[in-house]
Amino acid sequence: MITLKDVSYRYHSGTEALAHVNISVPEGIHLLLGENGAGKTTLLHIIAGLLFPTEGTCEVDGEKTRHRNPSVLSKVFLLADNFTFPQPTVRMFAKYHSVFYPNFDESLFYENLNAFGLSGNEPFKALSLGNKRKSLLAYSLALGTEVLLLDEPVNGLDLNSKQILRRMIAGSMTDSRTIIVSTHTVSDLETLFDGVIMLRRSEMILAASTSDIQKKLTFKKSTVPPVDAIFYTQAAGAFHSIVPADADNESDVDFVLLYFAMQGQQSKNVLNLINNQEP
């Protein structure tokens, strides 16, 4: 469990990257959404222990990440957008790096590589962006850390690889694992998410589980303007709307629509429904 208590982060210039974030992230796969500069990467870096909060505390299983003790760092891994290492191949990197992570599964690592069509012996610097990403995803998912933070994991991946990644992430889940995925391309991994965290201008505007959202909201697509919609958009001739939940018509969560709803004037209504309304 990741717990952030009143976490704020301010740069030396005074710019606030995160403001008073209070959240407990339970086990499961969570989507982290927000506009550019909302504080997503800052949040991930604080959880990974790369940044110290200016105020507040961030804990993983009750241990503060800012202390950077081996016992807590061995439970967390952040796969950032850019990642370099001195070894020529990802297998050699794994040989020296994985010794610090007690739950690393070597056979799963090779399985993941194989699924992506890689051997791990390719010279890493010579790989394309997509193949570099695949190598590192194969490794990260095999590390077996209780907390895995993925920053834009599908960047550079082809359609087939995105499908493989979906299966891998789903397959790597355990009862004690938390995966937070920060991505702008929600649709690639949409079916996986157990929860969503939304940031807007350094503040957290929503943190809810998918099941809670489904109990309170229904996401509809129609050809006519919706009557009882709390929020709707029109795209390609169809109306995408959010209405109060209908017990008979539970729908999948449209995270993109929910994100746009939370950016607009109807965000309070949406939030009230999620937090207060009984089905």
Added chain:
Amino acid sequence: MTCMTNTDNFSFARVMAYGNIYSPWIKRQLVFTPLISLAVVMINIMLGFYSFGLPFIGLVSFIPAFMVYFGALVFAVGTDPAIETMLPVKWSEKALFVTVYALVVIPLCVNLPQLIVEVVVRPAGGELFDSNIYINTRNMTFGSFNTCLSYVQQLVPASVCLATIMSLTSKRIVMPVVWTIVSLVALSIFGAICGILGVFKYGIGKIETLAESQSANPTVFINALMSEMQPYMMILMGVCVIAIAVFVWLTCRSIKTRQL
């Protein structure tokens, strides 16, 4: 794969495993550094047999010195500060490894082959290794203050290089090189000031007289001059030790408090 302990107690096994993160560069450095150092000594000895050799001896001697000064660059080549920071290794373990490696291991790899040649090979080789131009260091007292000072002086730019690498999250090769050169210049200026003060204190006339009387044996002259300069060399030694301590402290602080 053998897994490291993830307890929060200090672990020497983790210190060594941390060093492996920098493979293969660190292993290559440990192999090539003593070999290059040995090659430089042998080249210097050969150059000593030729009248044109002296300036080249000076130039070639820069190589082992630079290997010490820039030894810490191995921690910047191809590495990601984020991976280093996220590693489940205590900051004290990281600091111990990088400091001992850059300020003890690499200087040993550079200086030990040279010492072995001077102490073992040259005496054994006799006239084969003697030359008119290459200063016969066999007659200098090893372990003397000035020899220690030359080793300690090497560590000042080496510690600057290390501290700069550990404090930066970008430009981790260019900026350490720049700051190391700055520290070398500063050290040279300080050393020159100490030398000038010593010369004026001793008296230029006396030095000329000493030089004339010892002209047949330059080694004795140098030793005599150095012993007169001792107080200023002590000041230089003190400044070097303090500088090294400060930069080691900065290295530890950078590792402990690094944010990305």
